[in-house]
Amino acid sequence: MPDFSPTELAVPGFVALVLIEMIWAWRKRREAYEPRDTLTSLAFGLGSTVAGLLTGGLFLALFLWAWQFRLFDIGWSWWAFALCFVLDDLAYYWVHRFGHRVRWFWASHVNHHSSQHYNLSTALRQTWTGFLTLGFAFKLPLVLIGFHPGMIAICAGFNLIYQFWIHTEAIHRMPRWFEAVMNTPSHHRVHHATNPRYLDRNYAGVFIIWDRLFGTFEAERDDEKIRYGIVKQLGSFNLIWAVFHEWIGIAEDVRRAPWRHKLSYLLREPGWSHDGSRQTSDQIRADWIARSPAANKVAANKVAVENAIAETGKPT
Amino acid sequence: MGDIPPDLLQFAGSLGAILLLAGIAWSLKLGPRRRLDSDDEAREAGAEALDGFVPIAVARDRDGEAALLRDDEGRILLLRQHGSHFAGRLLGDTASARIEDGALIVDSGERRYGVVRLAIDQPEAWRDAIARL
Numbered sequence: 092m093p094d095f096s097p098t099e100l101a102v103p104g105f106v107a108l109v110l111i112e113m114i115w116a117w118r119k120r121r122e123a124y125e126p127r128d129t130l131t132s133l134a135f136g137l138g139s140t141v142a143g144l145l146t147g148g149l150f151l152a153l154f155l156w157a158w159q160f161r162l163f164d165i166g167w168s169w170w171a172f173a174l175c176f177v178l179d180d181l182a183y184y185w186v187h188r189f190g191h192r193v194r195w196f197w198a199s200h201v202n203h204h205s206s207q208h209y210n211l212s213t214a215l216r217q218t219w220t221g222f223l224t225l226g227f228a229f230k231l232p233l234v235l236i237g238f239h240p241g242m243i244a245i246c247a248g249f250n251l252i253y254q255f256w257i258h259t260e261a262i263h264r265m266p267r268w269f270e271a272v273m274n275t276p277s278h279h280r281v282h283h284a285t286n287p288r289y290l291d292r293n294y295a296g297v298f299i300i301w302d303r304l305f306g307t308f309e310a311e312r313d314d315e316k317i318r319y320g321i322v323k324q325l326g327s328f329n330l331i332w333a334v335f336h337e338w339i340g341i342a343e344d345v346r347r348a349p350w351r352h353k354l355s356y357l358l359r360e361p362g363w364s365h366d367g368s369r370q371t372s373d374q375i376r377a378d379w380i381a382r383s384p385a386a387n388k389v390a391a392n393k394v395a396v397e398n399a400i401a402e403t404g405k406p407t
Numbered sequence: 408m409g410d411i412p413p414d415l416l417q418f419a420g421s422l423g424a425i426l427l428l429a430g431i432a433w434s435l436k437l438g439p440r441r442r443l444d445s446d447d448e449a450r451e452a453g454a455e456a457l458d459g460f461v462p463i464a465v466a467r468d469r470d471g472e473a474a475l476l477r478d479d480e481g482r483i484l485l486l487r488q489h490g491s492h493f494a495g496r497l498l499g500d501t502a503s504a505r506i507e508d509g510a511l512i513v514d515s516g517e518r519r520y521g522v523v524r525l526a527i528d529q530p531e532a533w534r535d536a537i538a539r540l
Contacts, residue, residue: 099417106424110431117435125438125490130429137421144414207492212428287458318455326487326494326520336519375458382459 097248105255109211115261116210123260127328129212134330135202136215146222153227154240163237172246175238177298179230179246184301186229187294191372195357196224198337205333207320209283214258219334253297254279274299277311284317287379290372322362322375337361438491442471449474453484456495460484466511466527473525475513475533483537485513487523496520504537506530513537 116123165171190200202218233243257279265275274295282293292309295302302308311317325333344356344364352365362371370378432438443449446465453460453476462476462484473487483498501516511530514522527533 102421102424106428109428113428113432113435113437116437121435121437121439122441122491123437124432125492126429126432128438128490129432130425133425133428137418137425140421141418207489207494285458320492324456324489324492324494326489326496328490329519332519378459 101252112211128208131328131330132212132216138219139217142219150227154234157234161237165237175242176246180297182229183296184294186226191291192360194361197361199224201337204321205325209319211258214255250296281309281311283319287376441491443467443474444471452486452493469526473523504534
C-alpha cells in the first residue's frame with residue numbers, strides 16, 4: 092500500500108491561498124475575515140489532524156480487515172482510481188447528508204458550520220470528533236466491492252483538497268458547464284447559509300450532480316443576502332466550546348428528556364425537541380414559506396423528506 | 408532535529424503557520440466591528456438572528472454594540488456584537504436583568520453567551536419586561 096497523503100502535501104498550498112484571500116479581503120472586503128474567527132478555524136484544522144492521527148489507523152485497520160471479504164479484485168489501475176473517486180464522492184454525499192439530518196452526526200459536523208464567516212479558513216474548520224459517528228460505515232461498501240482501502244483514503248484526500256477552494260466569496264460564479272456538474276463556491280455558499288431557503292441544501296463534495304439527482308439542490312440567488320453559520324449562532328470564539336457544544340447539548344437534552352424520547356435526541360434531526368420548543372430546518376422553512384406564500388411557492392414544492400425517522404411522528 | 412518525531416515537527420510547523428496567519432489578519436485590521444447605527448439596522452440584525460422576527464419595540468445601545476427587540480407576542484431578542492457580526496438569543500425564563508450606573512445589564516442565562524451591558528433609554532421598562540418572561 093502506498094504511503095501517500097495528498098492532504099498533508101497540500102497544507103503549504105492551503106496556507107498560501109488563505110494568505111492570498113486575506114490580501115483580497117484587505118483590499119475589497121475587510122469583513123470577510125475576523126482574526127479570532129480565523130484563529131479558531133485554523134486551530135480546528137490542526138486539532139482535526141491530531142484526531143486523525145490518533146483514530147485514522149483504527150479505521151484503516153478496520154477497512155483492511157473488511158477488504159478480505161471483497162467481491163472483486165480491483166487493482167491499482169487508473170480507471171479504478173477514477174471510479175473509486177466518483178463512488179467515494181457519492182458516499183461522501185450521503186455521509187454529509189446524514190451529518191445534517193441526524194443530530195448524533197451533526198454534533199460532529201456542526202464544527203464545520205459554526206463560523207459566521209465564509210472564507211478559506213472556514214474550509215479548514217474540521218471536526219475533532221468524527222470518529223464518534225458512523226461516517227466510516229458509508230464507505231464500507233466500496234471496500235466490499237473490492238477497492239483497496241488505501242485507494243479509498245487517497246481519493247478521500249483529493250476530495251477534501253477539492254473542497255478547500257470552494258469556501259470563498261472571492262469567486263462569484265464559474266462557467267455554466269462547470270456549475271452544472273461540479274461543486275463550486277456558489278453552490279457551497281448556499282450549503283453554509285442559514286437562510287430558510289438554503290437550509291440543508293447542496294450536500295455535494297466534488298460533483299453537484301448528486302444534489303440534482305437526489306432533490307437537494309438549491310441555486311444561489313443574487314437577490315438574497317446569505318447569512319452564514321448555524322441557526323443558533325455560537326456567539327463565542329472559545330475553541331473548546333466550539334468543538335463540544337453540540338455534544339454537551341445532546342447530553343443535557345437526553346438527561347432531561349422522558350425515557351421514551353431520549354433516543355430521539357440522538358437520531359432525529361437537529362432542532363427537534365419532544366415538547367416542540369425548538370425548530371428543525373424543515374419547520375423553519377415551512378414558517379418562512381407560510382409568511383410569504385406567493386414568493387416562496389416554488390421553494391415549497393421543492394421541500395424534500397430527508398429524515399425518515401423524523402417524518403414518522405410529530406413532537407408530542 | 409533528528410531526534411524530534413516528524414509528526415511533532417509537523418504539528419509545530421502547522422501551529423506556527425496558524426499563528427502567523429492569525430497575526431497577519433490582525434495586522435491587516437480585518438474584521439471591522441459591525442455597529443447598530445440605527446433602529447433599522449437593529450431590526451435587520453434581529454431578522455438575521457431569528458428568521459421572521461418582527462420587532463415592535465427596539466432599544467439600541469448608544470454605542471451600537473447591542474440591542475433588545477420585542478415583538479407583538481412579547482418575545483424579547485437580545486443582540487450583541489460578535490466580531491464583525493451579531494449573535495442573538497431569544498430570552499427565556501432563565502434570563503435576568505438589572506440596572507447598574509444607569510445601564511441595563513442583561514444575563515441571557517446562557518454562560519457562553521454571557522452578560523450584555525446596554526446603555527439605553529428607559530432601562531427600567533426593559534428590566535421589568537425581562538422579569539415577566
